[in-house]
Amino acid sequence: xxxxxxxxxxGPCVDAxxxxxxxHTASLAAExxxxxxxxxARALGISAILSSPLTGNGKPVGALNIYSxxxxxxxxxxxxxxxxxxxEASTLLSAxxxxxxxxxxxxxxxxxxxxxxxxLAQGVLMERHAIDEDSAHRLLRRSxxxxxxxxxxxxxxIVVSTRPPRHTGPAPHPQ
Amino acid sequence: MSDDAGGALERGRRQAxxxxxxxxLRYFALGGMSTALELEGxxxxxxxxxxxxxxxxxxxxxxxxxxxxxxxxxxxxADADLG
Numbered sequence: 001x002x003x004x005x006x007x008x009x010x011g012p013c014v015d016a017x018x019x020x021x022x023x024h025t026a027s028l029a030a031e032x033x034x035x036x037x038x039x040x041a042r043a044l045g046i047s048a049i050l051s052s053p054l055t056g057n058g059k060p061v062g063a064l065n066i067y068s069x070x071x072x073x074x075x076x077x078x079x080x081x082x083x084x085x086x087x088e089a090s091t092l093l094s095a096x097x098x099x100x101x102x103x104x105x106x107x108x109x110x111x112x113x114x115x116x117x118x119x120l121a122q123g124v125l126m127e128r129h130a131i132d133e134d135s136a137h138r139l140l141r142r143s144x145x146x147x148x149x150x151x152x153x154x155x156x157x158i159v160v161s162t163r164p165p166r167h168t169g170p171a172p173h174p175q
Numbered sequence: 176m177s178d179d180a181g182g183a184l185e186r187g188r189r190q191a192x193x194x195x196x197x198x199x200l201r202y203f204a205l206g207g208m209s210t211a212l213e214l215e216g217x218x219x220x221x222x223x224x225x226x227x228x229x230x231x232x233x234x235x236x237x238x239x240x241x242x243x244x245x246x247x248x249x250x251x252x253a254d255a256d257l258g
Contacts, residue, residue: 111204118206134227137206138253141234148241151205151234 011037016051016063027071047071052086056093121155187236187249201235
């Protein structure tokens with residue numbers, strides 16, 4: 001789910017990271033802020049999202065995202081707990097960032113993005129074919145070996161394929 | 176997993192010119208759950224990876240070989256049909 005946001009450049013994770021504040025959507029059914037992201041999330045059965053910003057040395061570096069299949073799943077106590085956890089994680093990130101150069105951090109971030117896309121595609125394949133996690137990963141690897149493309153590229157195609165088609169015809173004219 | 180399968184991973188790593196850290200990062204990006212130290216144990220033959228883990232490492236190596244213009248020289252265990 002995070003990968004979808006990275007791919008489309010929109011969603012609560014992206015906004016929480018960019019703006020450095022928490023985004024809470026109690027029910028995606030009533031959410032209009034992210035028109036590309038929301039249908040993808042709903043198609044995967046997600047109903048509520050809580051995104052808390054993560055910082056490293058005072059700079060935004062990402063967000064802690066918690067998803068639920070149940071609308072209204074995150075009450076005030078849950079939001080407070082997520083905020084505390086994100087704050088603690090930010091403290092650790094700041095300490096770790098002092099010991100890592102930017103190249104290493106960049107490679108880790110890239111690996112995390114790749115991993116997220118693959119995990120998301122695994123979930124889609126598990127749902128589509130009623131198979132377990134390892135079998136879904138095998139399908140991705142098989143496709144990768146056949147096409148000589150990295151697993152993450154095929155995974156991205158699968159994630160994109162879950163998006164509803166855009167309406168390309170003329171807008172209906174009011175009578 | 177046979178000793179030969181474990182040795183094949185280490186031979187593949189050397190042939191691909193990847194450091195242990197590079198290979199772990201590629202394995203992790205594919206979804207691997209083992210630590211870098213555990214991966215070193217797999218390669219050294221002192222820890223036995225699950226079949227799934229073995230094939231993730233094999234695939235991480237084979238993606239590198241494709242980048243280098245090669246095919247998929249490291250054999251899979253569960254994914255024998257991948258060639």
